[in-house]
Amino acid sequence: MIDVRRLQVLAEVARHGSFNRAAAELRLTPSAVSQQISALERAVGAAVVERSTRGVELTEAGRLLVATAEAVTAELARTEKELDRLAHAPTDRMTVATFTSGGQRLLPAALRRLAADRPGVEFTVLERDPEDSLPQVRSGEADLALVYHFDGPPPVRPGDRSGLIWTPLMEDPMFVVLPAGHRFAERDTLRIADLAGERWVHGCLEMGDMLDRYTALAGYEPDVACRGTDYVFAQSLVRAGVGISMIPQVALVADQGGLVAVPLTPPGPCRHVGVVTARRRRPDPLTDALLRSLRDTVAALPVSAP
Numbered sequence: 001m002i003d004v005r006r007l008q009v010l011a012e013v014a015r016h017g018s019f020n021r022a023a024a025e026l027r028l029t030p031s032a033v034s035q036q037i038s039a040l041e042r043a044v045g046a047a048v049v050e051r052s053t054r055g056v057e058l059t060e061a062g063r064l065l066v067a068t069a070e071a072v073t074a075e076l077a078r079t080e081k082e083l084d085r086l087a088h089a090p091t092d093r094m095t096v097a098t099f100t101s102g103g104q105r106l107l108p109a110a111l112r113r114l115a116a117d118r119p120g121v122e123f124t125v126l127e128r129d130p131e132d133s134l135p136q137v138r139s140g141e142a143d144l145a146l147v148y149h150f151d152g153p154p155p156v157r158p159g160d161r162s163g164l165i166w167t168p169l170m171e172d173p174m175f176v177v178l179p180a181g182h183r184f185a186e187r188d189t190l191r192i193a194d195l196a197g198e199r200w201v202h203g204c205l206e207m208g209d210m211l212d213r214y215t216a217l218a219g220y221e222p223d224v225a226c227r228g229t230d231y232v233f234a235q236s237l238v239r240a241g242v243g244i245s246m247i248p249q250v251a252l253v254a255d256q257g258g259l260v261a262v263p264l265t266p267p268g269p270c271r272h273v274g275v276v277t278a279r280r281r282r283p284d285p286l287t288d289a290l291l292r293s294l295r296d297t298v299a300a301l302p303v304s305a306p
Contacts, residue, residue, distance in 0.1 A: 046061040098145070117293075201242055
């Protein structure tokens with residue numbers, strides 16, 4: 001039988017890429033970590049790590065065991081929550097991770113809907129980028145993550161070993177945000193090709209990378225005034241006349257004074273918003289209820305849901 005503690009030691013070695021750093025995190029000696037890994041390898045009958053000058057790397061067997069370790073850890077965390085619920089007053093608790101604009105425009109309405117049906121639920125909300133929130137769902141630290149991705153496949157694919165499930169919520173169309181009085185302010189739609197010669201303000205690093213690709217296809221290089229990481233900040237700079245910006249609809253500010261938002265027509269990027277949950281052996285009624293509430297919230301928006 002595989003020892004769960006040894007799986008956890010392997011997961012730390014994988015996370016840190018080093019026996020010494022894993023030992024420091026686990027408050028063990030490097031020798032004790034090495035002994036745990038050797039015992040795990042004897043139990044499974046295969047090497048789980050390879051040592052090199054670059055550090056420690058997982059073998060294929062090691063990667064499979066780390067995925068198992070993450071699933072076991074998440075299941076134990078959920079079981080601890082359930083045991084705590086049984087031992088104390090019946091209070092529902094839920095931890096949700098969300099990206100910023102989703103937390104501003106989608107999550108509050110969904111939480112209000114859920115709270116109306118289930119009074120007394122205690123919510124903890126973590127503001128996280130998708131690459132940080134997925135590991136939290138995998139480990140059980142978060143019950144659900146509201147995430148997004150741009151072009152390409154979703155962050156979780158059917159049948160992978162992540163232990164996670166991706167549920168699409170909506171396509172979040174892109175708008176070109178202009179200062180009021182801009183020469184394109186009266187246009188019904190805009191193309192990337194129309195915007196050669198404009199100065200750009202980015203509200204997301206990924207957006208900047210994608211704009212580079214699409215403007216290259218249109219035959220020009222964008223003139224970037226600001227490479228920011230906040231859509232609200234980007235729109236405030238547009239309002240000040242610094243440049244124009246490309247913003248997902250969900251991230252458009254409520255106060256459009258001094259701004260004009262014109263839909264971007266294809267070909268161009270689109271943001272896809274979805275929910276990531278953990279694969280579970282038992283149903284989680286509260287998580288399922290929040291997912292339904294998010295779907296109802298999206299259905300009430302002036303955008304189409306898949």
